[in-house]
Amino acid sequence: MTPERARWVHLVVAAVAWFALVLQLVLVLQGGRVLDEVDPPGLVARIYRYFAYFTIQSNILVAVVSTMQSRDPTCGIRGWRVARVAALVGITVTALVHFFLLRPLLELDGLDWLCDKLLHMAVPLLAVAAWAWVGPRPRIALRDAAYALVWPxxxxxxxxxxxxxxxxxxxxxxxxxxxxxxxxxxxxxxxxILFLLLFTLYAWLDRRLRPAPR
Structure with a gap:
């Protein structure tokens, strides 16, 4: 996988993530349901609650990181490595927690259903697949993982x-x-514990998988 092709992969991930985030924000501003809420709160509270969700924060991280990697898919600056591993682990936790703990609570339809699937399934799958396919690897050190744990x-x-x-x-x-x-x-x-296991797993895979991009 060349850096040129890696840019396009990251660009696709960024586009899907930004689309899902903007769509969810529009739905929230219009008073759309958030989880099992029936009566939406006021505008200020809705905006705060939008950004308060770990799902939204992890998707924002993926969107930002993927956007920047579409410009420089080989970046290895320490702060950038911390953000990358935080996005990777955060979006994985988002998918796992949603599947095992939250999915049974949701009864959504229409655009709410679409946005839920994008944020909790499509973006996590694309982000992890992109990392596995085009990297960048190796980039994860245990110190980077420790810094990334501060956010959650x-x-x-x-x-x-x-x-x-x-x-x-x-x-x-x-x-x-x-x-x-x-x-x-x-x-x-x-x-x-799940976070620690995922940080350790991704750090281990980062050293075992083939370096990418070339």
Whole structure:
């Protein structure tokens, strides 16, 4: 795989991710449903909640990283490597958590259904497939993975803190009032372990798979 072809692969991933993000934002601004909400909140709250979802943040990371890699598919700057591995692991967790924990809760149709599939299935599959096919590899060091872990840890801390103030959390398994702190703690521990395993797996694969692009 040459850098020229790698640019096109990353461009496709970026285009799908940006399309899904913009579509979801338009639906949110129009009062579309978010998970199992029936009555949408005010405009400011809707915008905040849009960006508060880990799904949205991981898709934004993928969109930004893929856009930049469509310009320079061989970039190896440390800060860039951290963002890349954070996007890769974050979007993988998004897909896994959605499939195992959230999918049974969703009853969507029309554009809401389409956007849900794009954000939780299409973009994760494309992002992981693009990395496996065109890289860039090798680029992941354990130190980069450690830095990348800061983002999800801060996200959980912020989400739980804000949830205690206004009573809203983006995902039902983080609702301490409904689930109890013990259940939330177990869930957070499990997701943290999942993150650590994925960071380790991708770092290992990064060294084992063929370097790309050429």
């Amino acid at each position: 840890v801060l996200w959980v801390a912020w989400t739980l803190a804000v949830g205690q103030v206004d009573g809203w959390v983006p995902y039902p398994f983080l609702d301490a009032d409904e689930e109890g702190w013990a259940a939330v703690g177990i869930t957070c521990t499990g997701v943290t």
